Amino acid sequence: MPQNDKVRVRFAPSPTGQLHIGNVRTALFNWLFARQKGGTFILRIEDTDLERSEARYETQLMEDLKWLGIDWDEGPDVGGPYPPYRQSDKMDVYRSYAERLIKEQKAYYCFCSAEELERDRQQAMAEQRQPNYSGKCRNIDPAEAERRRAAGEPAAIRLRIPEHPIRFHDIVRGDVEFSNEVVSDPIIVRSSGMPVYNYVVVIDDADMKITHVIRGDDHISNTPKQVAVYEALGLPVPEFAHLSTILGPDRERLSKRHGATSVANFREMGILPEALMNYLALLGWAPSGSNKEIFTKEELIREFDLNRVTPSPAIFDFQKLYWINRQYIKRRLVSETTQPAIPPSYDSFLHYLMPLQHADVRRHFNQLIQRTSLYPRANLAVYSLPSFIDKGWLDTRSVANEHVFKWFLDLVALFAPYSDRLDEVARQAAPVFHYDAGFAAHNSANAEVLNSPQTLNVMRTFRNSWLHQPVHEWNRLSSIFDQVKMQTGATGKALFHPIRIMLIGSHSGPDFNKLIPLIEEGSRLQLPVHVKSIRERINEFAAAQGLKP
RNA sequence: GGCGCUAUCGUCUAGGGGUUAGGACGUGAGAUUCUCAAUCUUAAAACCCGGGUUCGAUUCCCGGUAGCGCUACCA
Numbered sequence: 001m002p003q004n005d006k007v008r009v010r011f012a013p014s015p016t017g018q019l020h021i022g023n024v025r026t027a028l029f030n031w032l033f034a035r036q037k038g039g040t041f042i043l044r045i046e047d048t049d050l051e052r053s054e055a056r057y058e059t060q061l062m063e064d065l066k067w068l069g070i071d072w073d074e075g076p077d078v079g080g081p082y083p084p085y086r087q088s089d090k091m092d093v094y095r096s097y098a099e100r101l102i103k104e105q106k107a108y109y110c111f112c113s114a115e116e117l118e119r120d121r122q123q124a125m126a127e128q129r130q131p132n133y134s135g136k137c138r139n140i141d142p143a144e145a146e147r148r149r150a151a152g153e154p155a156a157i158r159l160r161i162p163e164h165p166i167r168f169h170d171i172v173r174g175d176v177e178f179s180n181e182v183v184s185d186p187i188i189v190r191s192s193g194m195p196v197y198n199y200v201v202v203i204d205d206a207d208m209k210i211t212h213v214i215r216g217d218d219h220i221s222n223t224p225k226q227v228a229v230y231e232a233l234g235l236p237v238p239e240f241a242h243l244s245t246i247l248g249p250d251r252e253r254l255s256k257r258h259g260a261t262s263v264a265n266f267r268e269m270g271i272l273p274e275a276l277m278n279y280l281a282l283l284g285w286a287p288s289g290s291n292k293e294i295f296t297k298e299e300l301i302r303e304f305d306l307n308r309v310t311p312s313p314a315i316f317d318f319q320k321l322y323w324i325n326r327q328y329i330k331r332r333l334v335s336e337t338t339q340p341a342i343p344p345s346y347d348s349f350l351h352y353l354m355p356l357q358h359a360d361v362r363r364h365f366n367q368l369i370q371r372t373s374l375y376p377r378a379n380l381a382v383y384s385l386p387s388f389i390d391k392g393w394l395d396t397r398s399v400a401n402e403h404v405f406k407w408f409l410d411l412v413a414l415f416a417p418y419s420d421r422l423d424e425v426a427r428q429a430a431p432v433f434h435y436d437a438g439f440a441a442h443n444s445a446n447a448e449v450l451n452s453p454q455t456l457n458v459m460r461t462f463r464n465s466w467l468h469q470p471v472h473e474w475n476r477l478s479s480i481f482d483q484v485k486m487q488t489g490a491t492g493k494a495l496f497h498p499i500r501i502m503l504i505g506s507h508s509g510p511d512f513n514k515l516i517p518l519i520e521e522g523s524r525l526q527l528p529v530h531v532k533s534i535r536e537r538i539n540e541f542a543a544a545q546g547l548k549p
Numbered sequence: 550g551g552c553g554c555u556a557u558c559g560u561c562u563a564g565g566g567g568u569u570a571g572g573a574c575g576u577g578a579g580a581u582u583c584u585c586a587a588u589c590u591u592a593a594a595a596c597c598c599g600g601g602u603u604c605g606a607u608u609c610c611c612g613g614u615a616g617c618g619c620u621a622c623c624a
Contacts, residue, residue, distance in 0.1 A: 176553080286561080
């Protein structure tokens with residue numbers, strides 16, 4: 001075991017699909033451990049399965065990690081002292097180690113066919129025995145084996161498992177021991193010449209001087225085989241830490257049918273990266289005796305402790321993630337308003353409010369417009385509105401657009417605290433963009449308010465006050481409400497509910513002091529979807545309702 | 550089937566031989582702003598079962614049960 005050495009850990013995903021949240025958690029724990037110990041965090045791409053590996057997943061995986069705030073010191077893109085960092089570039093190394101093992105008789109050629117092996121396995125299962133390899137080729141004379149190979153007979157290479165129990169230490173689970181009875185000689189190189197995962201992973205980890213192997217506990221049963229490889233090769237065995245599985249609400253391994261499972265999914269939902277990191281860190285780990293829930297990245301690095309990681313599997317709780325996300329959304333909004341030095345512009349929107357990449361911002365804007373214009377009787381199938389934003393609209397930082405962005409900023413700032421996911425903002429803000437007077441006047445949800453005795457009077461009075469105010473400055477807003485209050489005697493709900501129905505079609509919604517200015521300002525902007533002014537809304541409502549002046 | 554891992558409120562967890570078993574999410578109730586959301590207060594809610602060790606076990610040991618994983622010429 002490497003002593004006094006600097007910590008070196010690695011995250012070794014296969015680029016076969018979207019980065020799964022369980023793997024992200026593994027990456028995070030490796031990274032936190034490395035950063036705390038002042039060690040090295042390595043990214044290695046495990047693409048020995050050439051059939052399923054794709055280059056695009058490799059790039060995406062790196063982007064996902066960066067988005068989350070995880071950086072690496074060595075990897076396929078940045079290089080490092082122990083290249084290559086992609087397994088497919090390393091085949092000859094694996095082969096030469098295998099030849100060495102054969103020469104030292106620690107491994108041997110196996111001529112059994114796949115069908116033969118499968119038959120043995122089935123039989124063992126039927127007889128309720130451990131399905132081990134029979135050991136048939138174990139004692140074939142090396143010279144004989146060479147002859148058969150030369151004759152063209154296909155052969156895999158198997159490792160000779162020692163005759164004693166294999167034990168290793170696991171930081172999360174303590175000492176683990178496997179009887180050699182249950183670990184039968186594993187294949188390390190296929191008859192095709194392709195080496196097998198359980199073998200290459202050892203060589204890679206040893207070559208890269210990995211000190212701690214932190215990975216998912218689905219590897220725990222493989223570990224004895226790997227330890228045997230270390231020992232056969234005479235390489236130092238690292239420390240292991242096997243992290244528990246993340247489950248869905250039904251206690252099955254978290255998968256797509258449970259909803260979001262990839263980093264990309266969470267990003268699209270408007271989960272902030274720091275919220276995701278915070279939540280994931282708390283899934284299977286908690287600091288001693290602490291009641292803290294919200295941790296900055298720095299706090300996580302300082303307080304993380306591999307020894308305190310829980311061995312039991314954890315169910316992924318979306319509700320708690322959303323709650324944490326809300327905490328971070330609020331924090332962002334607060335820091336935005338308490339830092340007046342930052343102009344409320346496109347840039348600040350990009351960098352402070354929407355923690356998203358450019359493409360994401362564009363998509364969120366699009367969604368905002370798309371969804372809102374469909375409200376309220378939405379047919380979600382009709383989801384393709386003009387993608388005006390893509391046409392460089394966002395990139396043109398003209399003065400006019402600065403106003404638009406400022407307005408969007410206010411819009412998001414008004415509705416974001418109502419949301420625990422950023423993608424919810426669009427839905428919340430819908431009434432600003434879409435106003436349907438007929439719906440407002442006849443929606444059954446509004447019936448109770450509409451039928452109450454004071455309602456008509458309040459609506460009429462508000463309408464008159466508003467329409468006869470020549471200039472509606474925001475500081476006059478309260479005086480309008482005071483007027484209506486005085487003339488009708490209505491207060492509280494009786495006052496505000498009818499007016500809100502008239503203006504946004506629903507009796508509940510944000511504070512008028514913020515909402516009305518926002519609507520008025522929006523109505524004067526050149527937006528792709530016209531925001532109806534208060535005046536327009538009042539008039540349309542009156543027409544739909546048959547309201548007389 | 551075999552082997553392995555795991556087991557504190559519904560969920561994430563703290564704790565630990567004697568505790569009113571703590572916190573958070575969620576849930577219920579109340580307060581509050583015109584409403585909803587948010588916020589605040591508050592309530593209900595847990596040591597898987599059986600043996601052993603011990604004066605005492607939720608905590609330590611053994612067994613059972615259940616869940617999950619592995620059982621490949623996948624990673």
